[in-house]
Amino acid sequence: MKLDAKIPSGPLAEKWERHKFDMKLVNPANKRKFDVIVVGSGLAGASASATLAELGYNVKCFCYQDSARRAHSIAAQGGINAAKNYQNDGDSVHRLFYDTIKGGDFRSREANVHRLAEVSANIIDQCVAQGVPFAREYGGHLANRSFGGAQVSRTFYARGQTGQQLLLGAYSALSRQIGLGKVQMYERTEMLDVVVSDGRAAGIVVRDMVTGKISSHSGHAVVLATGGYGNVFFLSTNAKGCNVTATFRAYKKGAAFANPCYTQIHPTCIPVSGEYQSKLTLMSESLRNDGRVWVPKNAEDCGKKPSEIPDEARDYYLERKYPSFGNLAPRDISSRSAKEACDDGRGVGPGGLGVYLDFRDSIERLGEQAVRDRYGNLFDMYERITGDNAYQTPMRIYPAVHYTMGGLWVDYHLQTTIPGLFCLGEANFSDHGANRLGASALMQGLADGYFVAPYTIGNYFASEKPAELSTDAPEFREVEEEVNDRTKKLLSIQGKRTVTSFHRELGQLVWDKCGMARNEKGLKEALKKIPELRAEFWENVNVTGTNGELNQNLEYAGRTADFLEFAEVLCHDALTREESCGGHFREEYQFTKDDPEVKSGFTGEGEAKRRDDKFAHVSAWEFKGVDKKPRLHKEKLAYEEVKMSTRSYK
Ligand SMILES: Cc1cc2nc3c(=O)[nH]c(=O)nc-3n(C[C@H](O)[C@H](O)[C@H](O)COP(=O)(O)OP(=O)(O)OC[C@H]3O[C@@H](n4cnc5c(N)ncnc54)[C@H](O)[C@@H]3O)c2cc1C
Numbered sequence: 001m002k003l004d005a006k007i008p009s010g011p012l013a014e015k016w017e018r019h020k021f022d023m024k025l026v027n028p029a030n031k032r033k034f035d036v037i038v039v040g041s042g043l044a045g046a047s048a049s050a051t052l053a054e055l056g057y058n059v060k061c062f063c064y065q066d067s068a069r070r071a072h073s074i075a076a077q078g079g080i081n082a083a084k085n086y087q088n089d090g091d092s093v094h095r096l097f098y099d100t101i102k103g104g105d106f107r108s109r110e111a112n113v114h115r116l117a118e119v120s121a122n123i124i125d126q127c128v129a130q131g132v133p134f135a136r137e138y139g140g141h142l143a144n145r146s147f148g149g150a151q152v153s154r155t156f157y158a159r160g161q162t163g164q165q166l167l168l169g170a171y172s173a174l175s176r177q178i179g180l181g182k183v184q185m186y187e188r189t190e191m192l193d194v195v196v197s198d199g200r201a202a203g204i205v206v207r208d209m210v211t212g213k214i215s216s217h218s219g220h221a222v223v224l225a226t227g228g229y230g231n232v233f234f235l236s237t238n239a240k241g242c243n244v245t246a247t248f249r250a251y252k253k254g255a256a257f258a259n260p261c262y263t264q265i266h267p268t269c270i271p272v273s274g275e276y277q278s279k280l281t282l283m284s285e286s287l288r289n290d291g292r293v294w295v296p297k298n299a300e301d302c303g304k305k306p307s308e309i310p311d312e313a314r315d316y317y318l319e320r321k322y323p324s325f326g327n328l329a330p331r332d333i334s335s336r337s338a339k340e341a342c343d344d345g346r347g348v349g350p351g352g353l354g355v356y357l358d359f360r361d362s363i364e365r366l367g368e369q370a371v372r373d374r375y376g377n378l379f380d381m382y383e384r385i386t387g388d389n390a391y392q393t394p395m396r397i398y399p400a401v402h403y404t405m406g407g408l409w410v411d412y413h414l415q416t417t418i419p420g421l422f423c424l425g426e427a428n429f430s431d432h433g434a435n436r437l438g439a440s441a442l443m444q445g446l447a448d449g450y451f452v453a454p455y456t457i458g459n460y461f462a463s464e465k466p467a468e469l470s471t472d473a474p475e476f477r478e479v480e481e482e483v484n485d486r487t488k489k490l491l492s493i494q495g496k497r498t499v500t501s502f503h504r505e506l507g508q509l510v511w512d513k514c515g516m517a518r519n520e521k522g523l524k525e526a527l528k529k530i531p532e533l534r535a536e537f538w539e540n541v542n543v544t545g546t547n548g549e550l551n552q553n554l555e556y557a558g559r560t561a562d563f564l565e566f567a568e569v570l571c572h573d574a575l576t577r578e579e580s581c582g583g584h585f586r587e588e589y590q591f592t593k594d595d596p597e598v599k600s601g602f603t604g605e606g607e608a609k610r611r612d613d614k615f616a617h618v619s620a621w622e623f624k625g626v627d628k629k630p631r632l633h634k635e636k637l638a639y640e641e642v643k644m645s646t647r648s649y650k
Pocket residue numbers: 039040041042043044045062063064065068071072073074075076077078079080081162163189190191192225226227228237238239242243245246282402403424425426427438439440441442443445
């Protein structure tokens with residue numbers, strides 16, 4: 001396996017413009033001769049499908065939900081970034097690029113990130129043209145708010161429903177193409193494998209989730225836009241259906257998996273309330289614009305009501321530690337600070353696993369109505385879940401798994417190591433390095449789908465010889481057989497443990513050993529236990545029902561089986577990366593009081609310590625067999641425009 005990022009030459013700011021010209025075009029009359037399979041109808045998949053069809057390609061789009069517009073992207077609350085500089089507060093393409101590189105702790109590719117910042121402004125125009133109801137100022141201009149890791153306001157939003165509104169925009173564009181017959185939509189259809197012929201992606205094998213029928217679809221290119229794998233941790237803010245199956249099976253067919261250990265733990269989620277909980281709820285980062293995060297200074301005050309704790313006894317720890325970014329410090333840093341406060345015995349609520357997000361001062365300053373106008377639906381949601389009125393008492397929050405920066409390795413063209421197999425949105429290893437800044441996932445998914453893949457896929461068709469394989473070919477038969485055998489095997493075990501119990505145990509293990517903080521000992525323990533749990537799964541899982549019907553237990557079993565293999569790759573990656581960066585915090589690598597950076601006051605004790613001399617690379621893993629250690633490949637990260645430096649938000 002060879003990693004060639006195919007980064008175009010030339011000055012950073014001109015690479016994409018020049019490359020668009022250099023890439024080959026498909027003659028308009030020939031576009032209808034090419035079939036593209038898109039798996040996923042979230043922001044990345046829907047935007048790619050609609051745009052490719054609009055260009056004239058024949059598209060088949062697949063999703064496992066009952067409607068394309070129920071993709072997980074609808075969950076996105078807070079907003080989408082774009083370098084429009086409407087606020088005239090100093091934003092620019094270069095600043096968005098710089099913030100994203102720095103926010104990702106210098107572990108992303110400069111060229112990709114610059115392109116992302118460049119196309120960010122087009123995304124907003126495209127979405128406004130589609131009718132996405134972004135919030136507006138009184139005078140009619142689009143409104144902006146601030147998100148973590150930035151000192152400018154560049155986040156466009158539609159109340160607390162930005163993802164849903166953006167998806168409705170993309171879905172309308174998709175529906176137009178479905179109506180025109182250029183997109184064939186397959187809902188409730190789960191992709192269970194990729195078919196590769198002569199080293200090129202040639203199609204997919206899917207299961208009809210209502211009838212259980214297995215079938216094949218061929219295409220000249222296959223696009224995976226299947227979202228993130230945060231649910232490997234069992235509890236996360238992701239929808240219950242989110243899984244790693246599509247990307248993991250592509251990995252097993254030869255696509256490298258990059259940086260799986262880069263997981264984002266979001267600082268503002270509703271804390272876990274009990275053992276039987278199956279899902280966690282995000283409270284949007286936008287709340288940190290007006291909410292102040294604190295814990296009591298003294299552990300003895302933790303049992304008191306927040307209103308009984310006077311200001312001088314409160315520790316507004318983000319404002320104290322990071323005065324220039326305050327409550328808008330990036331997610332990785334804010335999450336670790338919350339953990340630190342709770343580890344210090346100053347957490348609030350049951351089990352001491354919570355910190356306050358307090359709107360008292362904003363309400364005093366702006367009035368309750370202004371706060372209600374900005375975040376009303378989030379406050380309502382909080383009250384429905386916790387029973388507390390956050391206008392009267394602070395919210396209680398705690399970090400939770402939220403987003404995965406890792407994913408299939410892709411080059412500048414968003415092509416994986418399998419020619420003809422492209423990967424977009426959260427499913428690829430993306431432009432966010434080791435930590436994604438808030439409101440940048442929607443930007444990246446739509447950049448990939450509306451503005452990048454339509455060019456690069458066309459270039460693939462025009463400059464290479466894509467696979468052309470009938471679904472009657474033996475390659476398809478073989479994969480169908482593998483898929484059928486796996487299904488039969490799952491149903492035949494008839495063991496004693498539920499799928500959920502395996503998933504929960506795996507999730508707890510990965511959270512404990514490879515969660516917010518990791519160390520060598522814990523990771524080695526996890527690497528020992530995961531194969532044991534997997535072996536037990538294949539002997540003792542109880543999958544109820546049959547194949548020829550709607551069987552959610554069977555779907556879940558297949559996804560959990562993949563998590564049980566994937567978790568091992570994740571832990572190998574975390575073990576091998578002997579440094580701390582962004583969301584990957586190895587306890588062995590943190591700043592101590594003896595480091596010059598701490599002595600000079602540039603950074604603080606306990607902050608993540610990168611090791612650029614050894615780890616300024618993307619780790620891409622190659623499948624070598626179940627129960628075998630995957631092989632590590634490295635893509636060196638070269639920084640030409642930005643100087644790698646220790647991150648400081650002080
Ligand atoms: C609660 C929450 C709030 C968020 N808020 C924000 C925010 O404010 N701003 C921001 O920038 N980001 C936010 N994010 C992150 C962002 O929403 C996601 O990263 C992004 O929407 C992912 O889009 P996607 O198109 O890549 O994947 P998804 O929207 O997850 O779509 C995946 C698609 O793939 C399909 N699929 C998956 N596997 C298969 C398979 N095997 N077969 C067939 N189909 C399959 C699914 O059916 C679905 O259509 C938030 C995330 C969460 C969880």
